[in-house]
Amino acid sequence: MAAVEMTDRQKYDLKRKLEELRLCKGRHTELISLYVPPTKQIFEVSNYLKSEFSQSQNIKSKTTRKNVTSAIESILNRLKQFKQPPANGVVFFVGHKSIGADQTDMVAFVIEPPMPITTFLYRCDSEFYLEPIEAIMTEKEIYGLMLLDRRECTIGMLRGNRIELLKYMTSQVPGKHGKGGQSQRRFERATEIAAHEWFVKIGERASDIFIAEKNMKGILVGGSGPTKQYFVNEAYLHYELQKKIVDVFDTGYTDEYGLRELVATAAEKMADLKIAKEKMVMKRFLKEVMKSEGSLAIYGEKQVRKALDMGVVDTLLLSEGLRIYRVKLKCPHCGYQQEMNLDETKMQGFVPPVCSSCNSSEKMIIEEKLDLVDELSDKVETKGGSIHLVSRESDEGESLYSAFGGIAGILRYSLDI
Numbered sequence: 001m002a003a004v005e006m007t008d009r010q011k012y013d014l015k016r017k018l019e020e021l022r023l024c025k026g027r028h029t030e031l032i033s034l035y036v037p038p039t040k041q042i043f044e045v046s047n048y049l050k051s052e053f054s055q056s057q058n059i060k061s062k063t064t065r066k067n068v069t070s071a072i073e074s075i076l077n078r079l080k081q082f083k084q085p086p087a088n089g090v091v092f093f094v095g096h097k098s099i100g101a102d103q104t105d106m107v108a109f110v111i112e113p114p115m116p117i118t119t120f121l122y123r124c125d126s127e128f129y130l131e132p133i134e135a136i137m138t139e140k141e142i143y144g145l146m147l148l149d150r151r152e153c154t155i156g157m158l159r160g161n162r163i164e165l166l167k168y169m170t171s172q173v174p175g176k177h178g179k180g181g182q183s184q185r186r187f188e189r190a191t192e193i194a195a196h197e198w199f200v201k202i203g204e205r206a207s208d209i210f211i212a213e214k215n216m217k218g219i220l221v222g223g224s225g226p227t228k229q230y231f232v233n234e235a236y237l238h239y240e241l242q243k244k245i246v247d248v249f250d251t252g253y254t255d256e257y258g259l260r261e262l263v264a265t266a267a268e269k270m271a272d273l274k275i276a277k278e279k280m281v282m283k284r285f286l287k288e289v290m291k292s293e294g295s296l297a298i299y300g301e302k303q304v305r306k307a308l309d310m311g312v313v314d315t316l317l318l319s320e321g322l323r324i325y326r327v328k329l330k331c332p333h334c335g336y337q338q339e340m341n342l343d344e345t346k347m348q349g350f351v352p353p354v355c356s357s358c359n360s361s362e363k364m365i366i367e368e369k370l371d372l373v374d375e376l377s378d379k380v381e382t383k384g385g386s387i388h389l390v391s392r393e394s395d396e397g398e399s400l401y402s403a404f405g406g407i408a409g410i411l412r413y414s415l416d417i
Contacts, residue, residue: 001069007114008389009387012188014111015320020109026097026129027096029126031094031125032092032122033125034091038117042083048098051124052124068095087116088112089117092110093111093128107411113133138215141274142158146221147251147262148254154169154258154259157216161391162391168200168256181275201232216244219237221265222251222254223251226300249269277388278394279396283317284410285297296413298313307417308409309379310417313383313385314411315387316377316380316385318390319374322372322407325341325372326340327368331360333360333362334357334358334360336357338356
């Protein structure tokens with residue numbers, strides 16, 4: 001059965017959850033990671049945890065023993081909600097994280113992964129064991145990138161929408177000369193020998209890098225002038241990699257900047273590339289921004305929220321770089337409600353204010369905390385619109401984050417908001 005690809009929304013949610021889990025550190029081995037595959041019976045898991053509970057009574061430190069046993073009890077209670085594991089299994093991350101000054105705070109995460117878990121695993125450590133979940137996040141759309149001429153070579157990798165620089169080299173191939181006669185022919189022969197040796201070196205380094213990437217779909221080759229095509233035609237790469245060359249593209253640069261140029265050029269011809277889809281929707285949005293009349297573009301959180309409430313957003317554009325929470329507060333005295341945005345740094349150690357609606361000095365309580373991307377995505381989905389999560393890897397994606405605050409949209413029809 002073919003593996004089911006995760007949606008962009010699923011990838012984003014899992015990525016954000018992993019970021020949160022990595023920040024959890026225990027003072028001792030007080031953080032429990034439990035992976036339950038769909039084939040495992042719940043009663044078997046419960047029996048295993050009861051055995052671990054008995055063994056944890058032997059922990060010498062009273063505080064550590066108390067924290068571990070309470071974490072196991074918490075998981076056992078949560079297991080009672082399941083008659084059997086979900087279709088893809090379930091993962092529990094439970095324990096006491098350190099919050100400084102010799103203090104700890106109980107945390108509990110229950111994740112139903114978007115792809116199946118294959119093995120049962122229990123681990124108690126000072127940090128959560130995340131490798132199996134991180135493996136799910138491994139990007140499946142991978143392309144090798146090569147830029148070359150007679151002066152320099154840059155080797156990189158395109159993983160989904162992320163561009164990585166892996167190797168940059170410069171050559172010793174002589175440039176143009178003003179010699180004539182026999183000296184000219186001798187110099188030209190020496191230049192061609194140096195160029196051949198340079199291409200051999202490029203081929204060996206690139207082959208070593210690309211062969212190690214087992215899931216690579218293809219190789220994109222770029223550069224200025226005819227050198228790149230000569231390199232491909234003469235098969236300087238390993239014979240297995242020669243078969244994976246997708247196409248050769250003209251670029252003005254062969255350095256690190258050229259990698260972006262190569263991907264941008266390839267994206268125009270290869271519409272199935274993930275980054276190509278991002279560029280396409282962003283170009284559509286920017287085209288609307290430039291219109292003086294009848295524009296369908298909208299941006300800024302306040303304006304986008306209003307359009308979402310009206311149900312007129314056809315495509316919602318959100319930057320993956322957003323790290324903001326939408327917090328809903330409620331006064332326990334008078335019931336007054338308030339909403340505000342807090343970034344990650346402000347969220348840590350956030351103390352709710354006192355109610356501004358009544359005379360009570362009692363602090364408001366946090367009724368709900370949502371990732372802003374999830375909150376806005378839910379809004380557009382209920383109205384039948386589509387969502388595009390845009391990375392900051394492309395120039396267009398960076399402009400969405402920097403120039404438009406990471407929140408924008410394309411309307412179904414033009415209107416003044």
